[in-house]
Amino acid sequence: MEDMLKTLPQHTCSWSKGNIAFYKYQNFWTSQTLVVGGHLAQQTFKAEPTDIFLCSSPKTGTTWVKSLAFAIVTRQKFDDSTTPLLTKNVHECVPFLERDLEKIVENHKNSSLPLVATHLPYPSLPESVIASNCKIVYVYRNTKDVIVSHYHFLRKALNLTCEDAPFEEAFEEFCQGISGYGPYWDHILGYWKASLERPDIFLLLKYEDLKKDTTSNAKRLAEFMGYPFSTEEEKAGVIEKITSLCSFENMSNLEVNKTGSNRVGGLENKLYFRKGEDGDWKNYFTNEMKQKIDKLMDDKLSGTGLILK
Numbered sequence: 001m002e003d004m005l006k007t008l009p010q011h012t013c014s015w016s017k018g019n020i021a022f023y024k025y026q027n028f029w030t031s032q033t034l035v036v037g038g039h040l041a042q043q044t045f046k047a048e049p050t051d052i053f054l055c056s057s058p059k060t061g062t063t064w065v066k067s068l069a070f071a072i073v074t075r076q077k078f079d080d081s082t083t084p085l086l087t088k089n090v091h092e093c094v095p096f097l098e099r100d101l102e103k104i105v106e107n108h109k110n111s112s113l114p115l116v117a118t119h120l121p122y123p124s125l126p127e128s129v130i131a132s133n134c135k136i137v138y139v140y141r142n143t144k145d146v147i148v149s150h151y152h153f154l155r156k157a158l159n160l161t162c163e164d165a166p167f168e169e170a171f172e173e174f175c176q177g178i179s180g181y182g183p184y185w186d187h188i189l190g191y192w193k194a195s196l197e198r199p200d201i202f203l204l205l206k207y208e209d210l211k212k213d214t215t216s217n218a219k220r221l222a223e224f225m226g227y228p229f230s231t232e233e234e235k236a237g238v239i240e241k242i243t244s245l246c247s248f249e250n251m252s253n254l255e256v257n258k259t260g261s262n263r264v265g266g267l268e269n270k271l272y273f274r275k276g277e278d279g280d281w282k283n284y285f286t287n288e289m290k291q292k293i294d295k296l297m298d299d300k301l302s303g304t305g306l307i308l309k
């Protein structure tokens with residue numbers, strides 16, 4: 001691994017005061033730790049047909065979708081007063097492939113939990129994931145809100161003020177494709193193209209649609225994963241209980257998500273809950289920035305029908 005890392009292109013983010021170094025691995029940018037974790041997963045991970053992969057680029061709704069999926073899949077075992085989501089950060093309940101491979105292997109042996117999360121681009125998923133025909137959920141989001149959320153997450157993780165870490169510089173690097181698991185547009189295109197070839201194993205969710213109609217999309221997610229709500233559950237309001245449990249307002253106010261730290265990444269759990277809003281980008285973008293990123297995404301996603309404005 002040390003020899004491989006030496007051969008990879010490296011970029012130090014200027015706006016982070018040199019504290020963020022990205023490596024370009026298999027045409028995407030990420031940290032040294034996640035390059036190593038992703039490479040290890042590619043070499044050793046054996047997916048099972050029952051696995052359900054929750055895939056995303058960072059800061060696109062990952063925490064929310066993981067919470068919903070976990071609550072749906074485990075609802076026969078836990079209710080909204082006993083679920084581990086009340087006492088554990090969701091990233092410990094649903095481990096990341098490239099961060100917590102040992103936990104996923106342990107789940108395969110000792111647990112019926114089928115959920116696995118990853119930020120890896122589709123072409124970089126372990127071959128066993130594709131060969132196993134396991135189900136893949138992919139969530140994506142308005143690019144401008146992703147940029148703002150990505151910037152604040154990294155800035156706060158480094159304890160930098162907005163004055164210390166200029167947003168304008170972070171924006172320019174994002175437009176160059178330099179961001180966690182970026183370029184963002186390539187990340188989306190990889191999963192979108194694969195979903196056209198295998199629509200039976202893919203569910204693409206748009207964050208804004210999930211915000212607009214959480215109940216219908218939670219029901220859709222449950223059906224796709226193979227855990228549909230019964231008529232009795234719907235009448236009893238089970239879907240609404242789950243969406244309320246997993247709402248930003250509820251999750252961000254849980255004690256574990258206000259004061260705890262993630263077991264694997266070591267980051268404070270509150271970093272995963274900033275605003276959860278649509279349109280926060282309007283507080284940061286100039287007209288020139290808006291025009292630049294809109295044109296870039298229009299060019300990159302031309303012909304797909306995907307709208308990320």
